[in-house]
Amino acid sequence: MNWRILLFIPAIAVGIGAFMIINNRGPEPATSNGVRPLVPVRVAEVVLEPVEVSVTGYGRVEPVxxxxxxxxxxxxxxxxxxxxxxxxxxxxxxxxxxxDPRDYEIALARAEANLAIAETQLSELNAQEENTAEQLALEQQIEAVVQADVDRRAALVESGSTSIASLEQVQRDLISQQRRVLDLENALALFPVQRESAEATLASRRVDVEEAERNLSDTRIxxxxxxxxxxxxxxxxxxxxxxxxxxxxxxGDTVEIVAEVQPAAMSSALALLIPDAADVIERFNPFETDAAINALNAAGISATVVLSQGTDYRYPARIVRLDGSVDNTTGTIGIVAEVDGAGIPDPATRRPPLTNGAFVAVLFQGSTQEPQAVVPRSALIEEEDGAYVYVVDDDTRLARRDVTVAGRSAGDMVISSGLAAGDTLVLTPPEPAILGTFLAPVRDSVQTAAQDISQ
Missing domain, CATH: 2.40.50.100 (RNA polymerase II/Efflux pump adaptor protein, barrel-sandwich hybrid domain)
Known part of the structure; x- marks a missing residue:
């Protein structure tokens, strides 16, 4: 057994005892002159206000x-x-x-002339049909007269008042008249077929004119x-x-940008903007465009396109859809934003146009529905059993306050519960941080600017 190790046991025990005494002792005792020692710390007053949240994506301008x-x-x-x-x-x-339109102008004139001929031929055919019908009616009347004469002579022959020869003569006249009526009826029956042919020719000529007109118009782009x-x-x-x-x-009326953003960044933004964020984040699926757009609308997120050319030019945009895919390299999703009237110069705004292929940023912004506190990340202590901050109590002593973290950004933490307006937040806790220590607060300010949850 190495007895030298036992020589260090008393020293270790003394150190542990001293540490426990320090951490369990009460407030610092007063000095000999009756004044308690004060520990200087930087503090800031907690302000509750709606938090502006933004997610930045990047993409190139494309025409719609x-x-x-x-x-x-x-x-x-x-x-x-x-x-x-x-x-x-x-x-x-x-x-x-x-x-050069000259050949096509000639072709159009020829087609229009052929159309006029077809229209004339159809008109002539209609007139012929009308004349034939009138002539047929007249011949049918003559046939009726001849038939009556035949009947009358036949009666006279039976009574012996006239000869058979006179009857045969009028019978021959009746047969001739019946032949004329039959010829006209046959001619009249052919007119519907002739009209169909003439109308088909007319339709073809009209198509020729339309084709010639289109060819002529195609000479001008x-x-x-x-x-x-x-x-x-x-x-x-x-x-x-x-x-x-x-x-x-x-x-130039409307352009679009497929802004690539990290799904985790957008989910964090939704968690801040919507109290019941779990369901919304679950619905923010890049493969379900309608549900994702509904989630963004429910969060009140708007879009602004930023073009940097020495000066940042801003263009109001609207979110229209997701591209429904995840980039295999970066893991980003594409949110499509459209901008109206930004593809052509606008003298009124004096902004440059968003030209095809320009690389731009798209800010997706929203504001929390309820006022919340924003604290620096350095002021928050996170442990397995929860998160807390240090505050200055009414007796100007160091106190601990358990808090609920709603979200985070590059430098700040958004606190949804645990802090009240007017609380004095300790920005730089003393070391060691002993609860009940009397403090000498030095006022600072809490940054409450827009939170940039960027990629």
């Missing part, structure tokens, strides 16, 4: 809609707009490219909306063919 001009006709480009260049702006209804030219492959004097890609326009 694009339009690609592909040639539908062949011919030589005879004119282009002065703005026909990548980055140039065009207005809705502006003629950007014009192809007109901007369908205000926007910026992203790509152009046309120039005056160039001969183009159907299928040639001429230019691409990005709409």
């Amino acid at each position: 809609r694009t339009w690609e001009a592909i040639s539908q006709v062949d011919g030589q480009i005879i004119s282009t707009t002065e703005d026909l260049a990548v980055g140039g702006f065009v207005s809705e209804g502006q003629v950007i490219i014009e192809v 007109i901007a369908p909306f205000d926007g910026r030219i992203l790509e152009e492959n046309a120039a005056e004097g160039v001969y183009i063919r159907p299928g040639d890609r001429l230019l691409t326009i990005a709409g």
